[in-house]
Ligand SMILES: *[C@@H]1O[C@H](CO)[C@@H](O)[C@H](O)[C@H]1NC(C)=O
Ligand SMILES: *[C@@H]1O[C@H](CO)[C@@H](O)[C@H](O)[C@H]1NC(C)=O
Ligand SMILES: *[C@@H]1O[C@H](CO)[C@@H](O)[C@H](O)[C@H]1NC(C)=O
Ligand SMILES: *[C@@H]1O[C@H](CO)[C@@H](O)[C@H](O)[C@H]1NC(C)=O
Ligand SMILES: *[C@@H]1O[C@H](CO)[C@@H](O)[C@H](O)[C@H]1NC(C)=O
């Protein structure tokens with residue numbers, strides 16, 4: 170076995186000497202995909218990313234070629250895995266923080282921490298032997314004091330979890346019992362030493378961390394300890410830190426940090442990290458922190474050398490393109506073409522803001538059926554019944570392209586005071602909505618921007634009464650990003666044949682993407698989706714009896730272009 174491994178490695182080295190390097194584009198997981206952690210098992214790569222209060226949470230993506238990523242499952246997909254936690258979460262950016270994904274002796278593990286509920290941080294360790302289904306276990310719970318748990322299986326069977334600041338503890342993966350914490354390293358002086366991962370290689374424990382905060386000063390730094398001295402150290406910092414950063418540069422890919430390293434089947438090293446496509450201006454970045462890939466050279470006994478993160482990368486030969494992976498999740502970046510009456514289940518890439526109210530979403534003969542929530546997308550803070558905590562009637566998918574078209578057909582709401590529409594949603598306090606509203610006098614379109622903590626003027630609400638023929642019909646609502654700075658919102662009337670009636674298109678509004686960049690959602694990224702509300706009428710979390718459902722059909726999302734630098738897009742224009 171040992172001889173075989175050595176031979177395979179040797180062949181790998183020889184192959185590499187002659188292999189052509191590959192070119193690829195970042196980000197590899199575009200759209201809101203922060204804090205990636207990945208592992209390679211039997212030639213398939215698996216990555217998990219953060220989701221905060223979105224549900225289902227902790228998506229696990231799989232790929233055989235590092236480029237085509239399929240949504241395999243969500244580690245957190247059932248309310249019963251963490252009863253009551255979601256509805257107990259008030260803030261917009263609490264919930265599931267940065268996770269680590271590891272594989273050990275036949276089992277996949279996703280370790281994470283849930284923040285923002287009374288009683289402190291909940292450590293959660295999900296397990297499965299089949300990451301292509303939502304078969305992840307109820308979590309083993311543990312009680313960490315700091316965020317960003319790592320999971321490291323040492324050769325002697327001891328399991329360690331390092332966390333922010335940096336603390337190191339043993340973790341019993343069956344009971345959740347944590348050992349005494351030690352503090353192996355504090356980083357090089359940047360704020361928030363966090364996101365630790367430990368690797369054992371060539372007689373050293375390598376400790377990789379993120380520091381400097383997750384924005385402009387973000388960086389990846391490393392230290393190592395001799396295995397003979399033990400995992401607790403002492404650790405010596407790398408003299409050439411940081412290993413990777415975009416700090417102080419005018420790169421288009423900023424905030425590079427929070428990395429994880431892994432090998433392909435040839436033994437070549439790769440890294441993933443989060444990055445934000447903003448350029449040094451930090452003004453327009455609706456998709457937030459995305460996952461980038463970079464080749465790593467890691468010679469024996471040395472520290473790893475990471476390639477600078479850019480839009481166009483060159484490095485180790487990639488495995489040949491391959492899409493044969495099990496499961497029924499879509500590939501990231503593929504278009505959505507969802508016709509609800511023909512679908513039996515909700516598409517796997519759609520997500521909610523917290524666990525939805527029971528029976529709020531269904532697929533019916535009339536399409537995607539949504540029970541309007543009493544609270545609108547913003548809700549009323551301080552009012553548990555109206556703040557959206559117990560169910561916001563919103564469902565969306567990530568914006569995964571700089572330029573895209575998204576359109577949905579909505580059936581005109583039947584009851585007065587009801588609104589059904591489409592939105593670019595960052596948080597409950599930063600969203601851009603185009604709704605169809607039933608009022609006393611008929612039907613109208615309403616564009617509304619909610620945008621807190623932004624530096625651009627918030628556009629005024631705009632209402633457009635719709636002419637008689639629209640009143641009982643189907644209306645196509647469309648959001649288009651035709652460039653990297655603006656969204657445009659429009660509506661058209663759809664005829665009985667399902668086609669837009671010529672000349673019916675109404676261009677309703679154009680809004681800056683700065684309204685949904687940062688603001689109250691510096692950790693998250695935009696979703697595009699649909700919502701339904703009765704705007705505060707009713708009692709508790711429910712709309713008045715007889716409000717009726719909202720129906721959506723013909724859900725289409727199509728990516729048009731990705732920005733890869735300040736001036737270039739793919740495809741190029
Ligand atoms: C990986 O391959 C080994 C050997 O064929 C097999 O026993 C194991 O189940 C595989 N694991 C996964 C996750 O595919
Ligand atoms: C980290 O910082 C704390 C507080 O300043 C200090 O007590 C501790 O010794 C430091 N740890 C290391 C490993 O340097
Ligand atoms: C191929 O990529 C690796 C990893 O980035 C790099 O070390 C090597 O120099 C590249 N080889 C060539 C011929 O460019
Ligand atoms: C998206 O919009 C562009 C520009 O208006 C248009 O050329 C393209 O056909 C649209 N695609 C879809 C799928 O609607
Ligand atoms: C709309 O439908 C209602 C009943 O569903 C009907 O009373 C009304 O006349 C219709 N209006 C138009 C303009 O077709």
Ligand SMILES: *[C@@H]1O[C@H](CO)[C@@H](O)[C@H](O)[C@H]1NC(C)=O
Nearest residue numbers: 651652653654655656657679
């Ligand atoms: C971007 O698109 C919007 C909406 O179509 C338009 O108003 C704006 O002028 C465009 N900006 C640039 C720089 O092309």
Ligand SMILES: *[C@@H]1O[C@H](CO)[C@@H](O)[C@H](O)[C@H]1NC(C)=O
Nearest residue numbers: 545547548549617619704705
């Ligand atoms: C949401 O509803 C509240 C009252 O329930 C209202 O004050 C607020 O203006 C609404 N905001 C939006 C964006 O609809």
